[in-house]
Amino acid sequence: MSVFIFAGSKGGSARTVSSILLAAGLRELGFSPVHAQLVAEGMPPSLGRIDELPFAVSYTRSGDLKLVEAVLEASSHCGASHSHIILDNPALPIRKVLAYATDTRMRILLPMRDGLQEIGRVLHDVHEIQEEASVSDGLLPKVWLLPVGWPSSLKPKDYFDILSRRGLKREPLLALSIIHPGVPYLDPLDLEFRDDENRFTLTEQQQDAAIRLAEAVLRANGEAASIRTPDSWFTGLKSE
Ligand SMILES: Nc1ncnc2c1ncn2[C@@H]1O[C@H](COP(=O)(O)OP(=O)(O)OP(=O)(O)O)[C@@H](O)[C@H]1O
Ligand SMILES: [Mg+2]
Numbered sequence: 001m002s003v004f005i006f007a008g009s010k011g012g013s014a015r016t017v018s019s020i021l022l023a024a025g026l027r028e029l030g031f032s033p034v035h036a037q038l039v040a041e042g043m044p045p046s047l048g049r050i051d052e053l054p055f056a057v058s059y060t061r062s063g064d065l066k067l068v069e070a071v072l073e074a075s076s077h078c079g080a081s082h083s084h085i086i087l088d089n090p091a092l093p094i095r096k097v098l099a100y101a102t103d104t105r106m107r108i109l110l111p112m113r114d115g116l117q118e119i120g121r122v123l124h125d126v127h128e129i130q131e132e133a134s135v136s137d138g139l140l141p142k143v144w145l146l147p148v149g150w151p152s153s154l155k156p157k158d159y160f161d162i163l164s165r166r167g168l169k170r171e172p173l174l175a176l177s178i179i180h181p182g183v184p185y186l187d188p189l190d191l192e193f194r195d196d197e198n199r200f201t202l203t204e205q206q207q208d209a210a211i212r213l214a215e216a217v218l219r220a221n222g223e224a225a226s227i228r229t230p231d232s233w234f235t236g237l238k239s240e
Helices: 015-028 067-077 094-100 116-135 156-165 204-220 231-239
Strands: 002-006 034-038 056-060 084-088 106-113 142-148 176-178
Touching: 002 015, 015 034, 015 084, 015 106, 015 142, 015 204, 094 116, 106 116, 116 142, 116 156, 142 156, 156 176
Parallel strands: 002 084, 002 106, 034 056, 034 084, 106 142, 142 176
Antiparallel strands: none
């Protein structure tokens, strides 16, 4: 079981939205993910009041970052076997995340929205990870950049070019990949994922984005062979 950790030191970087899309997409593809959230002080859990969620959720306010262990323990107690754990963090210095991301099943996802400030912040986080890598003798988790809201024509090499021009150093120590395709630009006024009756719902565009994201993440994770066509596609065909 892999643990996908949405991280980053800048607020409002699309971690929560992307993590929910990934959970929904994995569910669409027939997996049984759990979406776990480390909730910042004074904030409600993002999925706390939404009904009919298609995947399991868990959250904690504990500041000690023991969430992954807690989720693993809770799932083994209730007999649930989750295919993937998706962990959504608030904005945190990347070193805090690295302090607990020591398991080889963990992958760090750094969402990167379009914009100079966003790129700068992601580069800052990557440099911090590279610094940790150079002084740590243990294995560091794989790091995946997740473009959010960038033109769909861009390929992984284009992102590396953009980042290199702004100072990215390709260190052999760090396994850095681009998740491609990333998450498309979605209507920012419609990212609550709930209908009038408070039930979890995705628009057609969000559902498509969720499935593409899940497929891209599974490919990056070496799980491409386990991807099957979502049932909803057949349902869609039948109803036409
Ligand atoms: N795919 C997207 N397309 C367009 N806008 C997006 C997308 N994803 C996120 N956003 C915008 O970014 C904002 C922040 O997203 P989100 O809450 O997921 O970020 P976050 O990193 O979890 O923030 P926080 O620091 O509050 O935890 C959203 O309110 C929305 O305006
Ligand atoms: Mg968030």
